[in-house]
Amino acid sequence: MFEKALKGNNYYWMWLAFLGFFIAVAVVAYLRQYFVGLTITGMSRDVSWGLYISQFTFLVGVAAGGVMLVLPYYIHNFKAFGRITILGEFLAISALIMCLMFIMADLGQPLRGLNVVLFPSPGSMLFWDMIVLWGYLILNILCGWVVLTSERNQIAPPKWIYFFIYLSIPFAFSIHTVTAMLYCGLPGRHFWLTAITVPRFLASAFAAGPALIVIMALILKRVANFDAGKEAIDKIVTIIIYAAIANVFFLAMEFFVGFYSNIPGHMHTIEYLFFGLEHHGNVYNNLVPFMWAFIALFFVGLALLSNPGTRRGNDLWLGLGCASIFTAFWLDKGLGFVLGGFVPSPLEEITEYYPTLNEIFITIGIWATGFFILTILYKIAIGVEHEVEA
Amino acid sequence: MYDSGKIIPGLLIFVLFVTIPIWYNRGTAQAVPEIVLPKDVESCVLPLAAIRSDHMKLLMTWRDDVLRDGDRSTFEIEGKQYQKSLTLTCLQCHANKEQFCDPCHTYVAVRQPNCWDCHFAPVE
Amino acid sequence: MDIKRRNFLKVAGITTLAGLGGTAVVGRLVASSGLAQAAGGQGAAQAGQANLNGNQTNPGVKRYGMIINLKSFRDDPTLGEKIVEACHSYNNVPDVPNPKDEIKWIWMTRYENAFHENYHLYRDEATEKQELPVLCNHCDKPPCVRVCPTKATFRNRDGVVVMDYHRCIGCRFCMAACPYGMRSFNYIEPAPYISNLNQNKPRRMRGVVEKCNFCVGRIEVGQLPACVEACGESKALVFGDLNDPDSEIRKLLRENHTILRNPSLGTLPSVFYIV
Numbered sequence: 001m002f003e004k005a006l007k008g009n010n011y012y013w014m015w016l017a018f019l020g021f022f023i024a025v026a027v028v029a030y031l032r033q034y035f036v037g038l039t040i041t042g043m044s045r046d047v048s049w050g051l052y053i054s055q056f057t058f059l060v061g062v063a064a065g066g067v068m069l070v071l072p073y074y075i076h077n078f079k080a081f082g083r084i085t086i087l088g089e090f091l092a093i094s095a096l097i098m099c100l101m102f103i104m105a106d107l108g109q110p111l112r113g114l115n116v117v118l119f120p121s122p123g124s125m126l127f128w129d130m131i132v133l134w135g136y137l138i139l140n141i142l143c144g145w146v147v148l149t150s151e152r153n154q155i156a157p158p159k160w161i162y163f164f165i166y167l168s169i170p171f172a173f174s175i176h177t178v179t180a181m182l183y184c185g186l187p188g189r190h191f192w193l194t195a196i197t198v199p200r201f202l203a204s205a206f207a208a209g210p211a212l213i214v215i216m217a218l219i220l221k222r223v224a225n226f227d228a229g230k231e232a233i234d235k236i237v238t239i240i241i242y243a244a245i246a247n248v249f250f251l252a253m254e255f256f257v258g259f260y261s262n263i264p265g266h267m268h269t270i271e272y273l274f275f276g277l278e279h280h281g282n283v284y285n286n287l288v289p290f291m292w293a294f295i296a297l298f299f300v301g302l303a304l305l306s307n308p309g310t311r312r313g314n315d316l317w318l319g320l321g322c323a324s325i326f327t328a329f330w331l332d333k334g335l336g337f338v339l340g341g342f343v344p345s346p347l348e349e350i351t352e353y354y355p356t357l358n359e360i361f362i363t364i365g366i367w368a369t370g371f372f373i374l375t376i377l378y379k380i381a382i383g384v385e386h387e388v389e390a
Numbered sequence: 391m392y393d394s395g396k397i398i399p400g401l402l403i404f405v406l407f408v409t410i411p412i413w414y415n416r417g418t419a420q421a422v423p424e425i426v427l428p429k430d431v432e433s434c435v436l437p438l439a440a441i442r443s444d445h446m447k448l449l450m451t452w453r454d455d456v457l458r459d460g461d462r463s464t465f466e467i468e469g470k471q472y473q474k475s476l477t478l479t480c481l482q483c484h485a486n487k488e489q490f491c492d493p494c495h496t497y498v499a500v501r502q503p504n505c506w507d508c509h510f511a512p513v514e
Numbered sequence: 515m516d517i518k519r520r521n522f523l524k525v526a527g528i529t530t531l532a533g534l535g536g537t538a539v540v541g542r543l544v545a546s547s548g549l550a551q552a553a554g555g556q557g558a559a560q561a562g563q564a565n566l567n568g569n570q571t572n573p574g575v576k577r578y579g580m581i582i583n584l585k586s587f588r589d590d591p592t593l594g595e596k597i598v599e600a601c602h603s604y605n606n607v608p609d610v611p612n613p614k615d616e617i618k619w620i621w622m623t624r625y626e627n628a629f630h631e632n633y634h635l636y637r638d639e640a641t642e643k644q645e646l647p648v649l650c651n652h653c654d655k656p657p658c659v660r661v662c663p664t665k666a667t668f669r670n671r672d673g674v675v676v677m678d679y680h681r682c683i684g685c686r687f688c689m690a691a692c693p694y695g696m697r698s699f700n701y702i703e704p705a706p707y708i709s710n711l712n713q714n715k716p717r718r719m720r721g722v723v724e725k726c727n728f729c730v731g732r733i734e735v736g737q738l739p740a741c742v743e744a745c746g747e748s749k750a751l752v753f754g755d756l757n758d759p760d761s762e763i764r765k766l767l768r769e770n771h772t773i774l775r776n777p778s779l780g781t782l783p784s785v786f787y788i789v
Contacts, residue, residue: 037720038684039702044614048689048699108684108699108721115664115683126663126687187657187779188693346695347627347648351614457678460671462734477714508679508716 001152004383005376011223016375019368026365029358030105038108041359046351047342051363052106056099058208058334059370060179061201063095063136065209067172068239074165080231083385087213087220087228089144090377092172095209096137098370105362125181132174139168144377152384176201183341191269191341194257200250201333206243208329210236211301211322216378218319226382234312237305237322244325247332248298272350273340279350286352287340290331297328423493428483433467435479446503449476476509487511577654577673578728579756579784580742581766584646586750593750594622594645600744601649604729606717608707615701619726620649620741628775629787641789647751649741650675650696650726651775651783658688658697667723673756673784674728682722689723693779697725728753756784 033040043050066088072078073085104110121127143165150157177198183189184197214236217228258266271277274292276285304310304321311318344350355363406413434441436448452474455461464471472479484490491511495501587593601607601620608617622645626633652675659667659675666681667688689697703720711717715731718724729739733753737743742753754763772786 037702038699039612039615041701042614043701045616045618045689045698046695048686103685106685108686108701108723109682112664112681112683115666115681119664119681121663121665123660124663124687125661126685130663182687183690186661186691186693187781188776189690342690346693347623348630349627453680457676457680458668458670460730460734504719507719510711510713510716513713 001148001380001384004380007383008379012375012379016372019372019375022361022368023365023372026362026368029361029365032358033105033362034110040356042353042355044351044353046345046349047339047353049106049338049342050353051355051359052102054334054338055363055366056102056106057179057182057201057338058330059095059099059102060133060175061205061329061333062209062212063092063099064172064176064202064205065207066092066140066213067169068206068210068236068243069213070165070172071169072235074162075169078235080229080235084213084217084228084232086144086148086381087216087378088209089140089147090381091209091213091216091374092140093137093144093377094370094374096133096140097373098366099133100137101366101369102363105366125178125185129175129178129182132171132178136168136171136175139164139171143168148381148384151388154388173202176205183337188346189341190263190265191337194254196250196253200247203243203246203250204329204333207240207247208326208333210240210243211326211329214240214322215319215326216374218315218322220378220382221315224378224382226385230312233318237311237318240322240325241302241305244298244302244329247329248295251332268344269340272343273336277343277350279344282350284343284350284352286354287336291336294328294331294336297324297331301325301328420497423497425493426486426489428485431483434483435465435467435472449480449505452476476505481512485512575673575757576671577756577784578652578733579673579754579763579786580649580728580739581752581763581770581772581786581788582647583750583752583788584644585788586745586748587646588640588644590748590750591645593745593748594647597647597741597744597751598622600740601726601729603710604712604715604740605727606708606712606715607724608704608717609709610702610704610707612702617698617700617704617724619698619724620647622646623648629773631776631778632773646787647741648694648696648775649785650728651694651781651785652726652728654782654784655780657691657693657779657781661687661691663687670730672730672733674730674733675725676727676730677722677724679716679718679722679724684721684723686723693776693781694783697723699723 041050041052069081069085069088073081104113107113116127116130143161146161147157147165180198180201183192184194186192214233217226217233220226221228255270258270268277272284273287276283276288278284301321301324304317304324309317310321339353342351342353436444441448456474462473464473466472481487487506495503598620602609605619607619610616625637625641625644625646628646628648652673654673656667656669656675659669662668663685664681664683666678666683667675668678670676684699686699689699700718700720700722704718708717729737729741732739738753742751745751752763752766754761756763756767758764766788767786770788772788774783774786777783
């Protein structure tokens with residue numbers, strides 16, 4: 001089926017070349033990092049994880065978000081999702097590949113990556129994260145490919161594949177659960193050390209992932225003559241609204257626990273993220289604008305998606321609503337959650353993190369690689385759809 | 391065959407490409423290097439053939455014994471006690487890394503095993 | 515109807531399978547992380563918080579620890595610099611100028627930084643000015659060891675938390691996990707920043723995490739850690755086996771009121787402070 005990715009109009013090739021440019025820049029930037037070391041990133045002794053791990057964390061959520069299509073379609077037999085479950089599965093594949101690339105970019109000794117397999121350590125959540133991420137990646141490749149092949153041959157998918165499809169559902173939940181456990185099991189990092197990290201991760205994933213799928217569906221409608229169907233889009237939007245509200249509700253609960261209990265450790269990071277943290281006469285607040293942008297975009301997105309006029313009347317408003325939610329939760333989880341958790345340091349000192357240009361190029365390049373893969377996978381999927389219809 | 395005009399040159403280019411190491415290194419074969427053995431010691435920690443083929447594995451075993459298991463027990467050769475240590479045992483006899491280690495490592499193109507990133511050869 | 519029931523049965527079956535698998539996984543996790551013996555660990559057996567690092571011993575198994583007497587550091591203000599220098603030059607710890615890439619094994623910090631949990635508005639002048647050494651606590655329940663995905667950092671048979679630099683992949687999970695901020699990462703190639711190279715000890719390569727190891731190579735051959743030796747007769751630092759009731763360190767622990775950094779986290783540090 002790969003041949004479908006090799007035929008496309010000029011816009012298709014221009015888009016791939018555009019992404020290819022950023023990938024090439026990132027390759028050069030990564031080689032530089034590989035030979036010089038992580039000193040050319042903004043990461044420090046105090047903020048020891050930066051953009052790479054925060055993007056990884058966010059993208060695990062995007063990958064898990066695809067299950068919001070798979071679950072209703074296969075378990076509740078919600079037929080309207082039939083045409084677009086494949087979009088969710090293929091989005092998961094490219095998001096997971098981005099995740100694995102971000103992990104590799106973050107390692108100090110990337111050539112030793114296999115040590116995680118050679119010396120399995122079941123006490124480490126990173127070990128389990130590797131297992132569920134690879135598991136979910138393989139399941140999505142398998143299920144996506146088999147279902148698409150059957151569709152092309154206009155036969156029902158083989159019975160055995162349903163085992164793997166159903167298996168992929170708990171896996172989707174587990175990838176984000178285990179990713180949250182990387183954080184919420186660490187003593188002494190108060191912002192992360194809360195059981196609500198796990199449900200909060202899932203909620204934001206089930207909003208951000210489907211929001212990206214809606215955006216993709218709207219783009220495909222314009223550029224590839226592929227209509228996901230009004231009913232399907234409408235149902236996804238409902239899912240996004242509830243999941244998004246749940247995420248912000250959980251965050252509000254964090255505010256309550258921190259400020260009502262008045263325990264300094266519980267308040268510090270929230271203060272740093274939203275108001276700026278005063279320490280020895282300096283105010284540290286480099287993430288404050290991003291966090292208020294998150295809150296503002298959340299309400300903008302919620303308004304656009306909830307109001308029937310903008311939600312159903314006009315694709316542009318609908319797309320903007322989804323983009324607002326996606327960006328909002330990227331700011332929340334893809335920046336604030338990981339970077340904020342390191343402030344203050346265990347020695348009550350404050351180091352702020354500013355990514356370097358080299359680091360930003362690598363980050364953009366990995367996103368571009370993900371979208372490159374996604375474009376090719378969607379091209380194949382839609383090529384098959386058109387072939388069947390014709 | 392369809393497209394034989396494209397397939398055959400393509401295959402040729404592919405074969406040439408994967409055999410680059412052979413073309414690139416042709417005519418540079420060298421004689422097996424002679425290495426200088428320590429004069430006043432008769433035997434090594436393993437027989438000659440074994441130490442030649444397995445010295446890297448032995449070093450790894452010592453490393454894991456000492457570092458991971460805290461087993462710093464010594465062993466005896468010709469009445470003398472030796473520690474499980476690259477620096478304190480191997481390099482005591484083979485004091486000159488440039489004359490002893492490097493010639494063979496260069497010959498087999500394992501130029502700098504990363505031992506030397508952190509461990510030091512004695513300075514002459 | 516039929517189809518729905520079949521789907522339900524499939525889902526139920528799979529859920530059960532996942533459930534069984536999950537239980538097995540949890541069982542293994544509990545066993546491997548030592549939750550089953552939560553009160554104990556390799557060191558002194560403990561009955562909850564009341565007996566934190568208590569009196570019982572575990573014969574035959576060592577658990578090295580250290581007492582830091584802050585009075586000695588008040589009496590001799592140069593002592594701090596001496597121990598840091600002794601450690602860093604013995605262990606080839608690089609002196610990286612950029613604080614972002616800094617490597618530290620032991621260093622002097624203020625009371626408010628090391629003991630921020632015990633810090634209040636009306637502190638005495640001595641405490642206010644106090645500079646005290648911090649180093650790896652060699653916890654009995656080290657979170658850094660728990661999270662390491664390759665067992666590159668582990669608790670050795672003498673209760674010392676050590677690093678296997680050969681195995682470390684540089685993921686820095688241990689740095690996020692350490693609640694004391696005692697770990698450093700070699701962001702930059704360390705070699706150029708080591709001024710007086712100690713040829714008998716290795717240095718580190720770029721891309722691995724490092725920290726104090728109680729000079730494990732010295733204590734295994736019966737010597738004291740470099741920092742303890744640098745204190746000479748002052749007894750500012752006392753090193754010994756916490757599992758040996760007759761050791762000097764245990765004697766001092768019996769005779770003095772000692773405090774720990776962040777005891778509420780349950781990591782059971784092996785480094786004690788006499789204020």
